[in-house]
Amino acid sequence: MSEQEDKRLIEEFLAGSEAAYNMLARKYRSRIYWHARRMVGNHEDADEVAQETLIAIYKKVKDFKALSSFSTWVYKITSSRSLNLIRKRKVKNFVTLDFLKDKQNKEDIIKNFEDKEKLKEVEKRLMKLPDKQREVFVLRHFEELSYNEISEITGQAIGTLKANYFHALKKIVKENGDEK
Amino acid sequence: MKNNDTILKYLSGLLDEREKANFEKELVENSDLKKEFERISKELDDLKITPEVDNVYFANLEQKVKSKSTGKSKTHNLGFSLGLGAVFSILFIIAVYNFIFDKSGNNVNSDKITSTIVLSSDDLADSYSIDDLENLGISTDDYFSAGLSELSDKDIISFLDNTTFDDISESLFSDISKSDNFSEMIDELKNLKY
Structure with a gap:
């Protein structure tokens, strides 16, 4: 059902419906953000990846061949954008835990302090x-x-x-x- | 440790069918293995936190994406760049023209000066920086990209500050106008002056 719904929305979007894209974006934005966040380890970079991914979906959905599910395609874009950003950061900053700490201490969207601390620990381990x-x-x-x-x-x-x-x-x- | 490895292989799907069946059987019979399996499973589950987030972020994210998806990139918009180049060239010409009259107060043949500079305005669009233009009193938030500053505003200002145009003849302007670029033009003017 979900895949059929995706297919319908993609067809509508390709036919010119911006509302269909909005629905796709709303459906996937959280998954995109959290996958990116766990890959890159902080909000700032996850935000960048999430934006890039949603833009890529907007611009490249016409190239989606439906050989896999739409969600797989979305994860593929998110993963590759995340890895690209990580590579870029490594070249630029020599990623260290101190660097990660700096990033983690910047702006975040987590409301609860306790959750924020727990998430930091998870991110540290993942990184x-x-x-x-x-x-x-x-x-x-x-x-x-x-x-x-x-x-x-x-x-x-x-x-x-x-x-x-x-x-x-x-x-x-x-x-x-x-x-x- | 051996138990740990087997548990992790089981969780990774690395055990073949026979090993998997044996492991699951042992898991029921061996309380230590079961305890260790539950500890590891819990540790892994504890990583799965998805905290409550500020929903405004996602609303804003959509807006940002929408504007970036539909907006045209400034740096890739050739028409915009060319237009901007033309506007700044004209502004520059006007500024230099006004500057000359403010500073010198001479009866320079303005048509000749303007025409000389107009001949060079295309070069300006390519090679002159906005900082230089701003130093000449043209205020703007944008800039031309490439290769600035072979031609310096100091050259221009110093030349214009110290020059009276009484001695600049029509033939001089004629020579200058043959210059390939603005930089050469200024050099020629300087050489002739000093």
Whole structure:
């Protein structure tokens, strides 16, 4: 039903309906933001990725071939934009935890202080994972996607994804164990 | 530790069917394994927090995206750039023209000066910076992009400040107007003056 609804909205948008795009954007904006946020580790960069992704959807939806689901396509754009931004930041800033801390201390959209602190801890842990492991971990653990869907998004073989997920889990769990 | 690895392999889908069946059987029978499995599962679940966010953000996000999606990029709008170039060239010509009369008060043949500068206005649009224009008293928020400043405003101002045009002949303007660019034109004027 959801995929059919996406298909209908895409057709309407391509026929010129801005309202259809707005509905698509509203449906996916939160998922886009949170996937980006877990990938990049702070609000400011997640905001940039979310904007870029929504603009890309607006401009490139005509290229969407429906070979995969629309949501997979959206995750693919979000993931690749996130990884691009991470690479750009690494080149520019030599990403360190101090750098991340600076970013985390800037403007945020989390209302509750306690939630904000918890999220910071999660982000810190996620950012310690290599990018590819983090991507698989986020898509599987948070977005609860199947390996087949993640394979469509990342272009990686399922065996590689499982291995990456295993190593990510090992680091995350070890990390938790170390802190107790 | 061995248990941990098996649990993580199970969670990752790395166990084959037989290993998976054995693990699930042991999970029921072995209380230590079950306890460890539950601890790890809980630790992982605790990461899944999606805090309440300020919804204004998402409303604003839509607006920002909409304006960026439909808006035309300033830097890629050739028509706008050319128009802007033309406007600043004209402003520059007017400023220099006024400046000459304010500073010198001479009976310079204004048509000749203007025509000389007009010949160079295309070069200006390409090579002159907005800072330079602003230094000459033209106020603007925008700028021309490329290669500024071979030609400096100091050259122009110093020349204009110290020059009277009584001695500048018609033939001089004729020579100047043959210059390929504004920079050369100023150099020629300076050489002739000093």
